[in-house]
Each structure stands twice: as C-alpha cells, then as structure tokens.
Amino acid sequence: MAVEQRPEIEALLAEERRFPPDPTFAAQANARADLYEEAERDFEGFWARLARERLDWSKPFETTLEWDLPFAKWFVGGQLNVAYNCVDRHVERGLGDKVAYHWIGEPGDTRTLTYADLKREVSKAANALLELGVRTGDRVAIYMPMIPELPIAMLACARLGAPHTVVFGGFSSEALAGRIDDAQAKVLITADGGWRRGKPVNLKGAADVALQSSSSIENVLVVRRVAEAGEPVEMRPGRDVWWHEIVDRQSEECPPVPVDSEHLLYLLYTSGTTAKPKGIVHTSAGYLLGTSYTHWAIFDVKPDDVYWCAADIGWVTGHSYIVYGPLANATTGILYEGAPDTPAWDRWWQIVEDYKVTILYTAPTAIRAFMKQGSDFPARHDLSSIRMLGSVGEPINPEAWLWYHEHIGGGRAPIADTWWQTETGMILITPLPGITTTKPGSATFPFPGVDADVVDGEGRSVPPGGGGYLVLKRPWPAMLRGIYGDPERYRQTYWSRFEGVYFAGDGAKRDQEGYFWLLGRVDDVMNVAGHRISTIEVESALVDHPAVAEAAVVGKNDPVTGQAIFAFVILRTHAEPSDALIRELREHVAKVIGPIARPKYLLLTPDLPKTRSGKIMRRLLRDVAEGRPLGDTTTLADAGVVELIRSSTGREEE
Numbered sequence: 322m323a324v325e326q327r328p329e330i331e332a333l334l335a336e337e338r339r340f341p342p343d344p345t346f347a348a349q350a351n352a353r354a355d356l357y358e359e360a361e362r363d364f365e366g367f368w369a370r371l372a373r374e375r376l377d378w379s380k381p382f383e384t385t386l387e388w389d390l391p392f393a394k395w396f397v398g399g400q401l402n403v404a405y406n407c408v409d410r411h412v413e414r415g416l417g418d419k420v421a422y423h424w425i426g427e428p429g430d431t432r433t434l435t436y437a438d439l440k441r442e443v444s445k446a447a448n449a450l451l452e453l454g455v456r457t458g459d460r461v462a463i464y465m466p467m468i469p470e471l472p473i474a475m476l477a478c479a480r481l482g483a484p485h486t487v488v489f490g491g492f493s494s495e496a497l498a499g500r501i502d503d504a505q506a507k508v509l510i511t512a513d514g515g516w517r518r519g520k521p522v523n524l525k526g527a528a529d530v531a532l533q534s535s536s537s538i539e540n541v542l543v544v545r546r547v548a549e550a551g552e553p554v555e556m557r558p559g560r561d562v563w564w565h566e567i568v569d570r571q572s573e574e575c576p577p578v579p580v581d582s583e584h585l586l587y588l589l590y591t592s593g594t595t596a597k598p599k600g601i602v603h604t605s606a607g608y609l610l611g612t613s614y615t616h617w618a619i620f621d622v623k624p625d626d627v628y629w630c631a632a633d634i635g636w637v638t639g640h641s642y643i644v645y646g647p648l649a650n651a652t653t654g655i656l657y658e659g660a661p662d663t664p665a666w667d668r669w670w671q672i673v674e675d676y677k678v679t680i681l682y683t684a685p686t687a688i689r690a691f692m693k694q695g696s697d698f699p700a701r702h703d704l705s706s707i708r709m710l711g712s713v714g715e716p717i718n719p720e721a722w723l724w725y726h727e728h729i730g731g732g733r734a735p736i737a738d739t740w741w742q743t744e745t746g747m748i749l750i751t752p753l754p755g756i757t758t759t760k761p762g763s764a765t766f767p768f769p770g771v772d773a774d775v776v777d778g779e780g781r782s783v784p785p786g787g788g789g790y791l792v793l794k795r796p797w798p799a800m801l802r803g804i805y806g807d808p809e810r811y812r813q814t815y816w817s818r819f820e821g822v823y824f825a826g827d828g829a830k831r832d833q834e835g836y837f838w839l840l841g842r843v844d845d846v847m848n849v850a851g852h853r854i855s856t857i858e859v860e861s862a863l864v865d866h867p868a869v870a871e872a873a874v875v876g877k878n879d880p881v882t883g884q885a886i887f888a889f890v891i892l893r894t895h896a897e898p899s900d901a902l903i904r905e906l907r908e909h910v911a912k913v914i915g916p917i918a919r920p921k922y923l924l925l926t927p928d929l930p931k932t933r934s935g936k937i938m939r940r941l942l943r944d945v946a947e948g949r950p951l952g953d954t955t956t957l958a959d960a961g962v963v964e965l966i967r968s969s970t971g972r973e974e975e
C-alpha cells in the first residue's frame with residue numbers, strides 16, 4: 322500500500338495562489354482564531370464547554386470522555402433526546418415559524434416546513450411507529466427519495482430512541498436486503514417512488530424484492546410520492562401500510578424519549594476493503610455536538626442564512642450536514658429531490674436565485690460536471706446571495722476550486738474544502754472562514770481539538786514536505802463507536818495498522834507551511850463521484866455472474882467523477898465473448914450493487930497479472946487502465962500477461 326507519487330500532487334504543492342480571509346467577512350465570522358489554542362490546551366475541556374453550551378440535556382453528563390482505546394464514550398452519565406435538540410427546543414424558544422426546509426420536488430412541486438410543522442410531523446410519525454410496535458432500541462430501515470418524509474422519518478426514530486439505518490435510494494434490492502439483515506430492522510420506511518430525470522424510480526418494487534430475502538421486517542410504511550402519476554403500487558395486506566393512512570390520524574403529541582449519550586443513533590453502511598459493507602455505529606450526544614458545532618463554525622451559519630447541502634441524505638454528508646447538524650442549529654435549509662440537469666443544467670442556479678441561497682455545500686464531481694457544461698448556465702442567474710461555499714467527498718483539483726470560486730462564489734465567497742468520512746461523523750480537516758488563508762486544492766488544517774498527522778509506513782511522523790498516511794491521534798466526539806456487531810473488525814480495520822492511532826485509509830502530504838493535501842485512498846476503495854465503492858464489492862458482483870471466472874477491478878482517473886470503475890474480466894470457457902455480454906455484465910453489477918457501481922469500462926481478458934503468491938497486481942492493472950507505461954513487472958509470475966491484456970479487445974465505454 323504505497324502512497325503513489327502522483328505528478329499532479331507535486332504540481333499542487335507548488336501551488337502559489339493564496340486566498341487570505343476578507344476582512345469584512347472576518348469581522349463577522351462565527352469562528353475565532355483562539356479556538357485552536359483553547360482546544361489544544363485541553364481538548365476534553367473544550368468539547369465539554371461546547372456540550373454544556375450548545376446542547377439541551379435531560380440529565381447533565383458527569384464524565385467528558387472515557388477512552389479505552391479504541392473504544393470511546395463521550396459525555397458519560399448524560400441523557401438527552403436528539404429530535405428534541407433538533408426541533409422542539411427551537412419551537413419552545415419562539416422559532417416555530419422559522420423555515421426548517423424549503424423542499425423542491427423535481428417536477429416543480431414545493432413544500433415549506435417550519436420548525437413547528439416539523440415538530441408536528443415528527444411527533445405524528447413517531448406515534449405511527451409506536452403503533453407499529455417500534456420501541457426504544459429497535460432498528461428501523463429507511464429507503465427513500467429526497468422528500469420531506471425522509472428527515473421526518475429519521476427524526477421520528479430519534480424521538481423514540483429507535484436507531485435508523487438509511488439505505489441510499491440508488492442502491493439495489495440486494496444491497497437493501499443485506500443491510501436490513503445485518504441491522505435486524507423491524508420496520509422499513511420507504512416510498513412508492515421518487516422522481517429522477519423526469520422518471521419515477523420504483524423504490525417500493527425494489528423494497529419488495531429485498532423483503533423476499535430478508536426476514537426481520539414486520540411492517541413497511543410507504544409514503545405516496547409517484548402514485549398520483551398513475552404508477553402502480555402493490556401493497557401487501559397485513560405488512561404494508563400507507564404513510565398517510567397511519568401517520569395523518571396520529572396525535573400531534575409524542576414525548577421525546579431521553580436516551581444515554583452513548584445510545585445508538587444510527588447505523589450507516591459503508592464500503593471497506595472487503596465485499597461486505599460495514600455498519601458504522603454513531604451514537605447520540607457526541608455526534609450531535611460534533612456535527613452541529615462544525616456546521617456552525619465552518620459554514621459560518623447565521624440565523625438568516627439559507628443553507629443548501631446538495632448531497633443525498635442517504636450518505637453521511639446528508640445525515641450530518643442536511644439533517645442533524647443544521648437542524649440542531651435551527652438553520653433554514655434547502656432540500657431538492659432531483660437531478661442537477663433536469664429540466665436543464667441551470668436547475669441548481671435557478672434554486673439559488675429563487676431561494677436566495679447564501680451557503681452552498683457540494684462535491685467536486687458536481688462542480689466538474691457543471692464546469693463541463695460551461696459558465697453560461699450559472700451566469701444566467703443572480704447568484705449574488707452566495708457568501709460561503711463548501712466542498713466534500715474527494716480531493717478538489719485547483720481548476721475546479723477556481724471555477725467554483727469565480728463562477729459560483731462571485732470571487733467573494735470563501736471555500737471550505739472539508740475532509741472527513743462516514744466513520745468520522747463530522748468534518749475534521751478544513752479551513753475556518755474568516756481565519757484561514759486557503760490554497761486551492763488543500764483542505765488546510767485540522768479543526769480545533771483534532772489531532773491529525775501524516776506518518777510513514779512505520780508510523781513515524783513525516784516532516785513538512787513529505788507524504789504518507791493520514792492518521793488521527795486522539796478521539797473526537799462524533800467518531801464512530803465501532804462496526805455493528807463486529808468489534809474485532811473495528812479494531813483491525815482502523816486501529817491496528819499503526820499502534821494507538823486511527824488509520825483513515827487516505828494518503829496525505831503536508832507542505833512547508835503545514836497545510837494538509839489529501840491524495841486519495843491508499844486501500845482498495847474507489848471514489849466514484851464522491852461515492853465509496855470497494856473494488857472487491859464489484860469483483861464479487863462480477864464473479865456472481867455465471868459467465869465470469871475471475872475479475873479484477875481498479876479505479877481509473879476520470880475528469881468528471883474523479884475515478885471511474887474499470888473491470889478486467891476472465892470469462893468461463895463456455896462463455897462467448899461479445900458486446901452483448903459486456904453490456905450484460907455491466908448491467909449485472911448495477912443490479913447487484915446499484916447503478917453507481919456499474920463499471921464504465923469492462924475489458925475481457927484471457928488472464929490477469931499475478932504475483933507468484935497469486936495476488937493480483939492492481940498497480941499494473943491501473944497502469945493498463947490509464948494507458949501509461951508499466952511499472953515494475955519483476956514480481957509477476959508471468960511477465961507476458963500484461964502485454965496480452967493490452968492487446969485484448971472488448972473494451973466498453975459509456
């Protein structure tokens with residue numbers, strides 16, 4: 322697992338451009354420079370102060386941190402309710418009429434939810450879950466489009482202390498079934514569908530297939546979203562219940578259940594280096610503090626801001642920075658259901674103009690997709706409301722950074738390039754607007770209280786200018802508490818590579834001024850359009866097809882999606898190579914995992930490059946995929962193989 326020497330990174334480190342904070346922005350910024358010193362003096366005391374100031378407790382905590390490496394407990398002895406902190410307390414303080422979400426459906430329908438509306442809807446949904454037998458501690462699976470009932474469902478679970486596991490609506494029924502089984506979820510909340518590029522996505526149909534092969538679900542709660550458009554929906558009597566039939570008639574009162582700080586808030590499944598996704602465990606108080614405080618400090622959120630995190634709630638970015646963090650801060654947010662190009666490539670800029678969005682948080686892959694369409698689309702709209710921008714999901718290349726800065730941020734808005742993971746729960750490496758001088762392409766510095774380092778293969782800190790592996794050296798409040806049901810895998814995956822520190826799986830460099838530059842994954846995880854997909858997951862999906870004998874998958878650099886999936890496939894002897902078969906194999910992966918995992922390139926090959934011990938040499942396959950000269954081939958069992966692959970045909974491009 323060597324950190325590859327990438328020429329583009331060397332170019333980055335020579336990056337001369339600096340963007341110092343604008344004094345006018347700095348004068349009104351939420352963050353203060355002395356936060357770094359305060360947190361460094363006593364990081365536990367820093368988080369304890371914030372936990373007392375920013376959260377409402379049913380019972381105050383006694384111990385800030387119990388750290389039994391690698392198991393952390395934050396705010397021990399305390400009790401609170403996450404939904405109360407996100408909704409009720411704002412209503413009690415007179416913010417009932419403040420908008421929580423402006424929702425925009427892809428077809429153009431809209432809904433506005435105030436904090437009072439949210440309190441009512443969340444309470445009714447929680448009462449419906451109670452009627453279906455959901456109790457504190459029971460797991461609820463959620464498989465929904467980006468409609469208001471999605472955050473409502475999550476908060477209804479949190480109100481009862483029933484952990485949720487949200488499965489991204491773009492995942493397949495097989496992926497959904499696996500997550501339901503692992504979580505042993507009792508109820509599934511879904512919708513008859515959602516709108517994407519003008520077409521309904523049949524979620525209920527996929528859910529029904531998932532339920533044929535999973536056994537724990539007793540009831541399915543179904544939101545009606547596309548049925549009005551004449552889409553047929555099958556409801557199984559005794560199991561399936563329409564949301565409007567059960568939720569609408571519930572009482573608007575539902576007392577929030579106080580839970581321990583370390584009570585399980587949710588599971589979110591993410592790809593690792595094996596075929597089986599890991600259920601990342603997030604608990605209540607520390608997670609809520611970490612997400613809400615970073616949201617406030619990094620995005621400089623003020624009471625009148627209109628904040629838009631354009632991720633899907635099905636990913637951790639949506640959990641932390643659309644739902645929990647922003648709501649705990651009583652923020653007004655935007656929720657958009659559909660695709661950025663529907664009906665045209667200026668849909669987002671129309672939304673920014675219509676709602677006077679002030680803060681926008683999105684991913685480099687989206688920025689590059691907009692760049693590709695040209696700056697005319699944003700130029701047609703009044704984007705002058707924007708005062709702050711954020712980026713997340715993958716390294717942002719300076720070209721995209723500068724385009725974002727100029728064409729979306731009007732050359733004024735600071736950009737926060739935020740590094741974090743599903744596992745970290747909250748942003749950990751980021752500039753603070755008004756304080757940090759940014760450099761395009763660098764996520765800059767660890768957040769106050771966070772101790773990050775770059776180490777070599779032996780775990781020794783690398784001096785400025787050098788590259789290595791990114792590690793985290795002390796616990797933080799929103800950190801994962803484990804992998805659901807598998808403490809040993811938790812220890813193995815994150816805490817065994819280097820003694821006593823958290824191994825993030827990312828390569829990083831620090832320049833002479835101490836700025837962090839993230840270099841991408843150093844393990845077998847690909848990052849496709851900001852989505853984590855493991856090479857092994859795709860390989861397992863391929864070999865699951867009767868025509869496939871063996872498969873190896875690598876990420877190939879892609880100008881829009883960061884990486885694209887490149888699959889090398891050896892067919893079984895009975896299978897006839899053809900374009901139709903290549904298409905079928907690509908579709909098969911989309912069916913097994915979800916459309917985001919459909920290989921962009923698929924090459925049929927007679928053999929794969931292996932070491933003498935039989936390990937596939939992905940490094941050489943990456944060379945082939947990139948069309949560059951081969952690296953060292955001396956450890957290959959059969960040196961002729963790569964040339965054989967190069968001359969193979971059957972490469973499919975989208």
Ligand code: 7RM
Nearest residue numbers: 713714715716738739740741742743839853
């Ligand atoms: C939030 C999220 C995590 C992986 C992580 C990195 C990559 C995320 C950045 C980044 C460079 C960034 N969660 N990553 N943000 N790389 N700069 N600002 O994306 O669990 O889905 O992915 O994403 O490789 O390990 S995630």
